[in-house]
Amino acid sequence: MSDFTSGFWPIYISVITLVSIIGTWVFLKSQTTRKLAPGEKAELMEHTWDGDLQDLNNPLPRWWLGLFNGTLVFAVVYLVLWPGLGNYAGVLGWTSKGEYEAEVKAAEAKFQPIYAKFLGQNIVAVSSDPEALAIGKNLFLTYCSQCHGSDAAGARGFPNLTDKDWLYGGEPDTIVATITDGRAGVMPAMGEALGPDGTKEVANYVLSLSGRPHDAALAAAGQTKFAENCAACHMPDGTGMHALGAPNLTDSVWLYGGSEGAIIETITKGRNGAMPGMSQTMGTTSNKEAKLHLLAAYVYGLGGGTPPAAPAAEAPVADDAAPADAGATEAPAKP
């Protein structure tokens, strides 16, 4: 009880409370001085109402007095044990904050072993454990659904997490990194550099990459502009780059829309999708590491996860793809 705005209020409250209790007791006492001697009859007071309704001066019934005094004793005992009198904390030292913290602590202690168990397993294993997925789903609904949707299917600007199309990659470690530290997609605004005509040409070239209806002449004119302005991030063949989160432009999955208008808007104004770092968002949440682990496993298990690369010793030589292809692999090679 330390949150009063000034020292006056605790005193004000204490005085009113104590004066009420003592005042009630004194009043009651003053009204119960008269006892009936054996055989004595209550006197008729002055008043008679409604013809025959009379006012006698009987003493208060003893059971009623006892009950009333009981409430007064209860009030005093309560005020000694618990906070209630201004700043006085009470003998028991109870606080609502303390009670809440004790409950959280008990819950933590209860769930800690479960979290520890899953933290000790790798993400692929956790992603097929029904109990882990149930916890992961709850965590997802708490921390992620407002952006990615409760079914994780995303929306415009918020990626679908249930498919095999990844901006940054679907390997367990990559998903953990994405969730833990967040991501910032940087697609620079190029409208000024390319001009309206140039933008339209590149947009038509982008449309051609995924076989969408486009103007062939414009697309042909856009091809060199794409190689000059876009290939550094989206790769020369347009298949994107996980390291930068540059989307694959050759497939049918669009983050911001695959119409000519949407693509022109993307190129002209740029895009800056931001995935918040959950490590920060969660602050000092207990079992944070395990929760991130379970969230990653949940996302991995949504169906689009890329199995981790086989350990180097067992990797076939052919796996040694050029690093430039990093973003190109859509369908993961099963180890």
Ligand code: HEC
């Ligand atoms: C404030 C909105 C927001 C919240 C909350 C959010 N995300 Fe995201 N997330 C995004 C955006 C936007 C992107 C795309 C970033 C970009 O465009 O570069 C993204 C990207 C991702 C990716 C990368 C997808 C890919 O294709 O590589 C994963 C995985 C992901 N989020 C998982 C999660 C999980 C799990 C949570 C909850 C713990 C979460 N996100 C919470 C907005 C959010």
Ligand code: HEC
């Ligand atoms: C600096 C790297 C970079 C360059 C250069 C760049 N992009 Fe991007 N582009 C990105 C990133 C990163 C994203 C994803 C933005 C996000 O996540 O919000 C993106 C998104 C897009 C999208 C949206 C795709 C979708 O699924 O909706 C299109 C279309 C696109 N870029 C086309 C282009 C074209 C055309 C050029 C050249 C004129 C270009 N980009 C140049 C990095 C780049």
